[in-house]
Amino acid sequence: MSKEENSQILVRKEKLSALIAAGVPGYPNDFRPKQSLDFLLSQFGQEKNGETLAGVQVCVAGRIVLYRHFGKLTFATLRDATADMQVAVQRDEVGVDLYNNVFRKLDVGDWIGVEGTLFRTKTDELTVRATRFQLLAKALRPLPEKWHGLEDIETRYRQRYLDLIVNPEVRTLFKTRSKIISLMRNSMEQHGFLEVETPMMHPIPGGAVARPFVTHHNALDRELYLRIAPELYLKRLIVGGFEKVFEINRNFRNEGLSTRHNPEFTMMEFYQAFTDYHELMTFIEQLLCHVVAAIHGGNLVVEHHGRRIDFTPPWPRLTLQEALIRFADAPPEHTRDRGGLEVLATRYGVEAKEEWADGELLLALFDAVVEGKLIQPTFIKDYPIAVSPLSRRSTLDPHAADRFELFIGGWEIANAFSELNDPQDQAERFHLQVKAKEAGDHEAMHFDEDYIRALEYGMPPTGGAGIGIDRLVMLLTDSAAIRDVILFPQMRSRDSG
């Protein structure tokens, strides 16, 4: 017996053939439900005084997920997009022939339509008493076991439809994801931002430090790159005169997979003229608080991995140095010069590469020692210029960028900065990136001449930010792996390896 044709599938195919032979179509499309199950439960689920259900005619559709047979009576649990509800089918109500030869030939997993009236069982459960039923779509494969359901993690990811059928909490999670994105989109629109779509295929990959996926366009006979970030296109739109734009869409990075990394992931990036990174901190604080409160019923405290994360503003704003002093127990003087940083690197087992600028070493120390400790929402600001090739140079310190990142639950959630709008400075930064690329850094940026040309036409002073949607959803749904919040996560091929 092959895996694809086990005996249960054969039995179901034979049942389908028998039904069709008896004039019952297996996949008709002429049934229209009139009520959702959730609607019926909310309207009639709670008993009211003097209520009579007998006259309430209903017409519903759903998938059979459970059966309880009693000879001449069957209870079935129906599941539609909104809820589960019980249906009672009686032989004497629908007719002996239909009951014995059609209804009893149905299986768990089949879609059916049911017309009937409402009643309450002895245990007070609201139930549809069927006067008529119809097969809507025959299922040829058996569903996973009714009690344990589908627990195999690999199958849940590879066959997400099955996961969604039998694990209602997975449906709830993805509804929450959708709601989070909707809240962010509405919020941005209310603040006057214009939603735009920029290319997913880039002739020059840019806007982030990452390895891109490469593809080939036949007609143009040229390489194209799946975008690693929309940043440079969105800022071209600021040059073009849109003063507030945002995009919620996918980025693609050709890097390893982990519980926090999927090759394609969703970011919201937004750019606003006449603002800076300090004002963006306040904006993001308000935006995320709005989302968290809406998702958690007004509550700003979220449970995550057994820890309480309190989103109540204002959130701490620390410089990289301050964070290292506080969370890495570093003496202040050690964060100020090369020698001190190298002492810290030795203490924490961080490799201090010779070619690194001081700022790069500082950041490496932060990543290794501090990042994972930033559980409560915390802004870390004033990043080194060396690792911020698109950020505005600080007016006070030419080695610092007007940039911050937001950390929550030990993860980087947002990255934002005052944008570099000096075309000559930007060109110099690109040159440095190209030099790094030539020295073997695969993640370094290309020189984007058209972007420089755009800046040469004048970009107003601007602030911009990117917020990682998948990680935000993980935080707000208490998920352990990014694959749990992506419907179809990337998996290795089973056949060709």
Next chain:
RNA sequence: GGGCCGUUAGCUCAGUCGGUAGAGCAACAGACUUUUAAUCUGUGGGUCGUUGGUUCGACUCCAACACGGCUCACCA
């Protein structure tokens, strides 16, 4: 990429010291008109991830490979 763990019926899982495989659910046949994982009686269902090796004999021991999980490294 490294380390550790896992892969047995459609699903969830047992399988002792190496002697050719078990349960529950699901399926099939039957009983049953108020169940909630209904219950009761009976029946069928397996290339034990793949390929090699050791052995008289391998689900079991060994090796390689595939896929997955956790974790470290890199990144967001």
